Amino acid sequence: MSYQMPKGTQDILPKDISKWHQLEDLIKQFCYVYDYQEIRTPMFEHTNVFKRGNDSSDMVNKEMYTFTLNNSSTSLTLRPEGTAGVVRSFVENKMYGESDLPVKLYYVGPQFRHERPQKGRQRIFHQFGVEVLGAKNPLLDVETIALGWSFISALGLKDLKVCINTLGDDETRSAYREALQEHFKNDIEHMCGDCKRRYSQNPLRILDCKVDHDLEIMKTAPKMSDYLTKASKDYFEQVLAGLDALDIPYEVDDRLVRGLDYYTHTVFEVVSVNEQMGSQSTVFAGGRYDGLVEYFGGPEMSGIGWAMGMERLILACEGEGIELGEQAALDAYVICLNEQASLAAFKVVTMLRAAGYRSDMDYLNRSFKAQFKSVDRKQAKIAILVGEKVLEDGMITIKKIEDKTQIEVNMEDVVDHMDQLFEDDHDHHEE
RNA sequence: GCGGACGUGGUGAAGUGGUUAACACAACUGGUUGUGGUCCAGUCAUGCGAGGGUUCGAUCCCCUUCGUUCGCCCCA
Numbered sequence: 001m002s003y004q005m006p007k008g009t010q011d012i013l014p015k016d017i018s019k020w021h022q023l024e025d026l027i028k029q030f031c032y033v034y035d036y037q038e039i040r041t042p043m044f045e046h047t048n049v050f051k052r053g054n055d056s057s058d059m060v061n062k063e064m065y066t067f068t069l070n071n072s073s074t075s076l077t078l079r080p081e082g083t084a085g086v087v088r089s090f091v092e093n094k095m096y097g098e099s100d101l102p103v104k105l106y107y108v109g110p111q112f113r114h115e116r117p118q119k120g121r122q123r124i125f126h127q128f129g130v131e132v133l134g135a136k137n138p139l140l141d142v143e144t145i146a147l148g149w150s151f152i153s154a155l156g157l158k159d160l161k162v163c164i165n166t167l168g169d170d171e172t173r174s175a176y177r178e179a180l181q182e183h184f185k186n187d188i189e190h191m192c193g194d195c196k197r198r199y200s201q202n203p204l205r206i207l208d209c210k211v212d213h214d215l216e217i218m219k220t221a222p223k224m225s226d227y228l229t230k231a232s233k234d235y236f237e238q239v240l241a242g243l244d245a246l247d248i249p250y251e252v253d254d255r256l257v258r259g260l261d262y263y264t265h266t267v268f269e270v271v272s273v274n275e276q277m278g279s280q281s282t283v284f285a286g287g288r289y290d291g292l293v294e295y296f297g298g299p300e301m302s303g304i305g306w307a308m309g310m311e312r313l314i315l316a317c318e319g320e321g322i323e324l325g326e327q328a329a330l331d332a333y334v335i336c337l338n339e340q341a342s343l344a345a346f347k348v349v350t351m352l353r354a355a356g357y358r359s360d361m362d363y364l365n366r367s368f369k370a371q372f373k374s375v376d377r378k379q380a381k382i383a384i385l386v387g388e389k390v391l392e393d394g395m396i397t398i399k400k401i402e403d404k405t406q407i408e409v410n411m412e413d414v415v416d417h418m419d420q421l422f423e424d425d426h427d428h429h430e431e
Numbered sequence: 432g433c434g435g436a437c438g439u440g441g442u443g444a445a446g447u448g449g450u451u452a453a454c455a456c457a458a459c460u461g462g463u464u465g466u467g468g469u470c471c472a473g474u475c476a477u478g479c480g481a482g483g484g485u486u487c488g489a490u491c492c493c494c495u496u497c498g499u500u501c502g503c504c505c506c507a
Contacts (some may be wrong), residue, residue, distance in 0.1 A: 004480090004497080004498065005498095007497090007498070007499090057505085057506085058504080058505050058506080059505075059506065062432080062505090063505080063506090081506095081507085111507080113505095113506080113507095115504095115505070115506075116432080116433090116503095116504085116505090117499090117500085118500075118501060118502070118503095119500080119501070119502095120506095120507085121505090121506075121507085125507075126507095127507060128507095129507090194504085258506090260506095269507090278501075278502085279501085279502065279503085280505095280506075280507080282506070282507055283507075284507065285506085285507060286507090306507090307507055308507065309506090309507035310507085311507085312507060313507090335466090335467095337466090366459080366460095367459085367460070367461085368466070368467085369460095369461095369466090369467065370458090370459070370460085370467095371467085372466070372467030372468080373458095373467060373468075374467090375467065375468090376467060376468055383466090383467080385466075397466090399466080401467090404466095406466085
């Protein structure tokens with residue numbers, strides 16, 4: 001009989017929307033300054049855009065909202081992440097040919113994952129992400145991180161740290177893969193089910209297993225850094241040098257491998273260390289991907305990008321006591337003291353609105369007292385009283401809440417008087 | 432997918448196997464205050480997530496289910 005929203009979804013209510021507006025505005029500013037352009041891709045794509053080859057991630061294998069409609073055999077999937085759709089679009093629209101390279105893009109929008117909800121994790125959540133396609137330059141790895149880092153710094157967030165690592169190139173990865181498989185060969189039988197699966201699919205992920213974390217065999221595992229090719233090592237060092245140059249603090253974490261299988265070279269996570277974040281503390285994370293553009297049928301081009309969880313960003317701000325979004329006060333609230341005068345009151349509000357004053361009035365024929373309470377609640381700067389007098393000679397009362405002064409004016413002149421009052425106000429502020 | 436906690440009016444939140452489900456805030460109405468923010472009075476859950484069961488009788492006991500929340504896993 002009663003309806004409720006699906007598990008893991010949430011309404012963003014008017015009382016909270018100004019937080020989102022503020023964040024979105026700031027995102028646009030930063031992306032503008034960094035010369036990134038917004039792209040909006042579909043909320044759903046063909047399933048194979050997300051489910052590619054031998055992807056071993058839970059996100060792709062267990063958490064996607066996949067559906068087939070009517071008699072169609074087409075399988076569609078609600079996007080669980082932003083990168084795949086953006087790269088698909090980049091290739092499909094041949095952006096690799098018509099624009100200056102690299103193409104620098106950003107997106108903001110909902111993502112869908114069928115996970116068990118908890119703090120900082122919803123089934124529909126919002127990500128702000130950037131992707132830079134068509135150039136492989138360590139400075140771009142640094143630039144994207146700098147964009148995110150300066151954005152969250154501008155918000156005032158402090159309890160954050162950048163964890164970074166490199167996965168090297170294909171040569172590095174396959175050599176390291178083999179080394180890991182060799183290393184775990186005799187012990188994999190005694191390790192957890194996930195690790196057994198990872199052993200053949202993506203042995204790198206064994207390293208950040210929480211279950212088997214303390215096994216001796218984990219501690220003696222070969223290190224990625226020993227298998228990096230010269231080129232990969234140089235690349236990573238240049239990335240770190242870039243971060244140093246911009247004074248972005250970081251920690252190299254050689255266990256960091258990330259969940260998505262397409263990453264190569266640089267991978268990073270920016271996590272909040274604020275205790276109020278709960279266990280989902282990654283605010284934004286990403287990395288470089290060498291094979292994706294080609295996978296989607298484009299030329300051999302590298303890309304780098306990251307995604308930021310907006311809900312987590314809000315949590316992080318709340319955790320650090322950063323106030324987001326303030327409700328702007330009303331300029332004028334029109335009180336109608338007489339039902340017969342309501343049309344006149346309505347005209348007054350309309351005039352005020354036409355002049356750009358944020359105004360409202362009572363629509364419930366409430367008592368005088370109740371209407372005045374609305375003035376307080378809505379923090380209106382001006383109360384305008386429309387009574388039976390307006391029917392006789394068109395006179396209404398304008399009351400300035402701040403100092404309780406009031407004047408009687410003809411309703412036709414209400415905008416002029418408002419202009420005057422707000423003019424005075426400005427003078428006051430400038431003094 | 433696994434585990435813990437929880438689910439009472441707009442909100443916060445008491446409560447008990449048995450005729451009227453505290454209290455506070457908010458809201459609304461009336462009075463008072465020069466036309467509001469003070470103060471006073473009144474009104475506001477046939478219902479205690481939903482569906483079963485036990486019982487003479489359940490919001491309080493049992494089962495199921497839905498949902499919330501926190502953790503694991505995973506990830507942004």
